Amino acid sequence: MPAIELSDLALARNGTTILDGLSAGISAAGITALIGPNGAGKSATLRVIDGLLAPDAGSVRIVAAGPVRRAFVFQRPALLRASALANVALALTPLGLSRTERTRRAHAALARVGLGDRASAPATRLSGGEQQRLTLARAWAVEPDLLLADEPTANLDPGATELVEGLIAEIARQGTKVVLVSHNLGQVTRLAADVVVLARGRAVEQGPTRTLLTSPRAPETRAYITGELPWTSFAAAS
Amino acid sequence: MLQTFQETISRLVTLDRDVLVIAWLSLRVSLTAVGIGLGIGIPVGALLAVAMFPGRSVLVGLLNAFMGLPPVIVGLVLYLVLSRSGPLGSLGLLFTPGAMVAAQAVLATPLVAALTRQVVADAEAHLGEQLRSLGLSAPRRALALIHDTRFSLVTTALAAFGRAISEIGAVLVVGGNIDGHTRTMTTAISLETQKGDLSLALALGLVLIGLVILINALAATLRAHAARAYG
Numbered sequence: 001m002p003a004i005e006l007s008d009l010a011l012a013r014n015g016t017t018i019l020d021g022l023s024a025g026i027s028a029a030g031i032t033a034l035i036g037p038n039g040a041g042k043s044a045t046l047r048v049i050d051g052l053l054a055p056d057a058g059s060v061r062i063v064a065a066g067p068v069r070r071a072f073v074f075q076r077p078a079l080l081r082a083s084a085l086a087n088v089a090l091a092l093t094p095l096g097l098s099r100t101e102r103t104r105r106a107h108a109a110l111a112r113v114g115l116g117d118r119a120s121a122p123a124t125r126l127s128g129g130e131q132q133r134l135t136l137a138r139a140w141a142v143e144p145d146l147l148l149a150d151e152p153t154a155n156l157d158p159g160a161t162e163l164v165e166g167l168i169a170e171i172a173r174q175g176t177k178v179v180l181v182s183h184n185l186g187q188v189t190r191l192a193a194d195v196v197v198l199a200r201g202r203a204v205e206q207g208p209t210r211t212l213l214t215s216p217r218a219p220e221t222r223a224y225i226t227g228e229l230p231w232t233s234f235a236a237a238s
Numbered sequence: 239m240l241q242t243f244q245e246t247i248s249r250l251v252t253l254d255r256d257v258l259v260i261a262w263l264s265l266r267v268s269l270t271a272v273g274i275g276l277g278i279g280i281p282v283g284a285l286l287a288v289a290m291f292p293g294r295s296v297l298v299g300l301l302n303a304f305m306g307l308p309p310v311i312v313g314l315v316l317y318l319v320l321s322r323s324g325p326l327g328s329l330g331l332l333f334t335p336g337a338m339v340a341a342q343a344v345l346a347t348p349l350v351a352a353l354t355r356q357v358v359a360d361a362e363a364h365l366g367e368q369l370r371s372l373g374l375s376a377p378r379r380a381l382a383l384i385h386d387t388r389f390s391l392v393t394t395a396l397a398a399f400g401r402a403i404s405e406i407g408a409v410l411v412v413g414g415n416i417d418g419h420t421r422t423m424t425t426a427i428s429l430e431t432q433k434g435d436l437s438l439a440l441a442l443g444l445v446l447i448g449l450v451i452l453i454n455a456l457a458a459t460l461r462a463h464a465a466r467a468y469g
């Protein structure tokens with residue numbers, strides 16, 4: 001499994017600082033959660049890891065024995081106006097599989113997320129939760145070494161949340177490194193072995209999940225966990 | 239005046255041969271030209287929307303400018319190219335329907351490419367990151383987004399057809415408005431009006447408008463039907 005070293009990442013867009021000297025080490029094993037308040041830079045960090053955003057400074061090092069196949073589940077599902085099956089199958093085209101093999105794997109992935117009977121449904125007509133599961137199926141189908149999942153259960157009902165959590169745990173057990181962004185601390189506790197806390201574009205704290213959530217050291221972590229609104233704490237600080 | 243009207247109506251209801259020959263040629267020429275325009279313009283426009291390379295914005299600017307190319311200038315340039323002493327003079331295309339197809343294709347292609355680029359760029363803003371993350375090559379991303387925007391691209395095809403069928407400058411210069419050979423609806427309307435045969439001009443005008451409305455209606459139906467199925 002790949003380990004990820006983020007050193008001194010800086011990123012600004014349109015005059016806004018998004019990442020501000022972010023350094024963190026993400027272990028090679030299991031599931032690592034990225035948590036932190038809205039706007040902390042979690043999604044941006046995943047994009048930098050995936051190579052979709054080039055940092056202005058700093059570096060991302062993905063340490064692995066061989067080439068690393070990545071998959072990204074975006075915060076907002078991005079689906080083509082085509083069937084659910086076609087959306088998954090498209091993700092498999094760079095893998096050099098035969099058409100039958102692509103279709104077979106796409107069907108299996110849809111079945112795995114409980115969308116087996118919606119294969120021919122237009123993807124853009126699925127409900128928000130179904131779309132989110134479809135994007136997870138698409139990521140799972142490519143059998144990635146590294147899965148970047150940005151709030152994959154944000155719009156799901158409790159049953160679907162459980163299904164997706166089960167799927168992510170299974171993907172990790174099968175040897176995929178998962179970096180999970182989530183605001184659901186129960187989920188983080190259930191799934192992640194360790195946690196990186198981001199605030200204002202920096203990693204303010206990292207460590208094993210239970211220790212970090214039960215005895216947080218950084219004031220930002222404490223504020224986030226107790227549900228204090230970041231802007232009120234900013235106001236208090238300034 | 240009343241007589242002109244009666245003649246116009248009678249030409250239409252009796253399916254006057256002159257009207258039919260001219261309308262059929264116009265339709266053939268413009269549909270072929272639009273076909274060529276779509277075949278070239280859609281892939282070029284889509285690639286321009288997804289691929290990043292130096293000079294891209296210059297190319298896009300040029301394309302947008304070419305969208306408004308004056309037909310008579312296109313006709314003139316093509317005339318020089320196709321005339322006996324021109325570089326493609328040996329093809330013998332000048333004053334044939336082939337030359338008119340070429341001229342209208344030159345008008346349609348940049349229009350299709352520019353409109354496609356716009357439509358695909360809008361889709362790219364929403365889907366591009368996902369497609370890049372999947373590791374798809376630029377041509378594959380372009381293809382996926384063409385598929386995604388296929389209903390909007392119908393409108394692009396219509397715009398190209400509207401430009402082709404209604405222009406007069408290019409077909410007049412390279413076609414020569416030869417009776418029974420290269421006379422289209424627009425060149426015929428212009429000529430017959432000058433000659434004073436208003437009934438033929440009016441009949442052709444009505445056919446032209448009718449055709450444009452019909453094709454638009456067909457496309458709108460197709461689009462609505464397809465969009466209902468695929469959102």
Ligand SMILES: Nc1ncnc2c1ncn2[C@@H]1O[C@H](COP(=O)(O)OP(=O)(O)OP(=O)(O)O)[C@@H](O)[C@H]1O
Pocket residue numbers: 013014016017018036037038039040041042043044045075
């Ligand atoms: N292209 C951009 N231009 C300007 N600012 C941007 C851009 N992209 C992101 N930002 C800003 O960067 C900050 C971090 O964004 P990011 O999406 O990474 O936050 P996040 O931690 O994922 O938040 P959330 O929990 O709400 O998803 C935000 O304040 C956002 O407004």
Ligand SMILES: [Mg+2]
Pocket residue numbers: 042043044075150
């Ligand atoms: Mg986010």
